[in-house]
Amino acid sequence: MTETTPDQAAARLYDFIRLIRPAHRRLARSVAAHLDGTGLSLGGRAVLELLAETGPLSVAGAARLLFLARQQVQLVMDSLEQQGYVEKRPNPAHRRSPLFALTDQGRRAFAELHTRELARLADIADRLEGADLSAALRVMTALVEGFGAYEDDPDAPRPLA
């Protein structure tokens, strides 16, 4: 065990944090590159992934879970519906706010995309220790939870990209 002073620990956490913006940008580029030929946007891909995990959602529900503005998700959902990736279902809780569910085409499209994304990640994961991955997940989770008080209004100004 190495001894770390509180100041050193905060400084090391800050070094980690400084890599978040470049990581975010580079990963978004990579995800976007995999979208070529699918007709999907980054937002569209994010909505397909969410629906694959949670099942049918209203636009408001999807927006809340993605921390995005409702209007933004509405546009994405309309486009996914036109492309045949999602379809409307009646919403028992809210007659005027339908649920959206993946179609078979949408489920297949996301699965194929995600398989290619994971193959790309496997190259990087291969070079890392399993224990390091678990530790990294603990640190990132602590960070997201520790700064949870700042997550409120999805329509608030965006961070510096």
Next chain:
Amino acid sequence: MTETTPDQAAARLYDFIRLIRPAHRRLARSVAAHLDGTGLSLGGRAVLELLAETGPLSVAGAARLLFLARQQVQLVMDSLEQQGYVEKRPNPAHRRSPLFALTDQGRRAFAELHTRELARLADIADRLEGADLSAALRVMTALVEGFGAYEDDPDAPRPLA
């Protein structure tokens, strides 16, 4: 040592990656909250930090190091100069592209800001193992380097915020 299959490792790395967007948003909100009363924007703060580390830079040099568009950095730098946080210096390499250096006011403002930011981080770092922080930094570095091929044009479309 736990055994991890390549598929499990990629999936665990993906779990980590999914937290990058929320972490990015929450941290940007927190940094922005510390800016209240300083007249600085998130971009202005990022430029002050860079100049504190590297010394005087041209707008083009700062833009390259921040992975931001030159025009965007020009606006930020002009505003910092008006506020007295930076000042022009002759550029021996480029007569028409001056260097910008921190003024004493700029150096003090960033130091005070960053002390408050690190105090906020210390609360979270306290609850983490030093070894976990080091591991997290290794994983994030591998990710940023592994996806380096996608980092090219700072004027390219922004990731989903």
